[in-house]
Amino acid sequence: MSKKEALxxxxxxxxxxxxDTPRFDSDGVIQRINDLARLFRASHFPVIFIQHQGIGEFVxxxxxxxxxxxxxxxxxxxxxxxxxxxxxxxxxLEKKLAELEVSKLNIxxxxxxxxxxxxxxxxxxxxxxxxxxxxxxxxGDRPNLDAENLIKHYNWVWANLSPTKGSVQVSPFxxxxxxxx
Numbered sequence: 001m002s003k004k005e006a007l008x009x010x011x012x013x014x015x016x017x018x019x020d021t022p023r024f025d026s027d028g029v030i031q032r033i034n035d036l037a038r039l040f041r042a043s044h045f046p047v048i049f050i051q052h053q054g055i056g057e058f059v060x061x062x063x064x065x066x067x068x069x070x071x072x073x074x075x076x077x078x079x080x081x082x083x084x085x086x087x088x089x090x091x092x093l094e095k096k097l098a099e100l101e102v103s104k105l106n107i108x109x110x111x112x113x114x115x116x117x118x119x120x121x122x123x124x125x126x127x128x129x130x131x132x133x134x135x136x137x138x139x140g141d142r143p144n145l146d147a148e149n150l151i152k153h154y155n156w157v158w159a160n161l162s163p164t165k166g167s168v169q170v171s172p173f174x175x176x177x178x179x180x181x
Contacts, residue, residue, distance in 0.1 A: 010109025015064025024147035085118035104129040108136035127166040
């Protein structure tokens with residue numbers, strides 16, 4: 001039996017993509033996420049948007065909390081609200097994935113070094129098979145490292161993590177697209 005996959009799209013919200021918070025290759029990342037989402041839907045695999053909801057920022061129903069207008073969303077897509085970096089922390093994500101019989105996660109989103117990283121680490125100890133879309137996540141420049149090198153760094157870290165019963169691999173969008181199409 002082939003493993004059922006899901007596409008996670010983490011925190012692609014308006015408040016993270018402002019002139020004050022530029023993200024590396026945001027247009028390209030959004031396009032790749034949209035392309036993958038179309039492929040996942042066509043394969044009857046779930047597309048799950050993770051939406052950060054905070055206190056003081058990313059407050060529910062505010063402009064910064066909303067998903068980016070450029071993202072293609074469908075009625076069949078799921079939305080999971082979270083309040084911490086880790087999309088599994090005190091959410092029903094793990095329960096929903098079990099209900100859907102998903103054992104393989106394809107992870108995209110923002111920010112590479114915070115919410116994407118935390119979710120990948122959590123999914124690994126929950127023994128999911130993880131594919132990080134190498135060019136499907138983004139972040140901004142940080143005080144000691146620019147965004148492009150930070151993304152390269154985390155792709156290297158994830159590709160070299162010790163596996164649990166699950167695993168982590170890092171693959172470019174085109175390779176994932178070719179495998180699904």
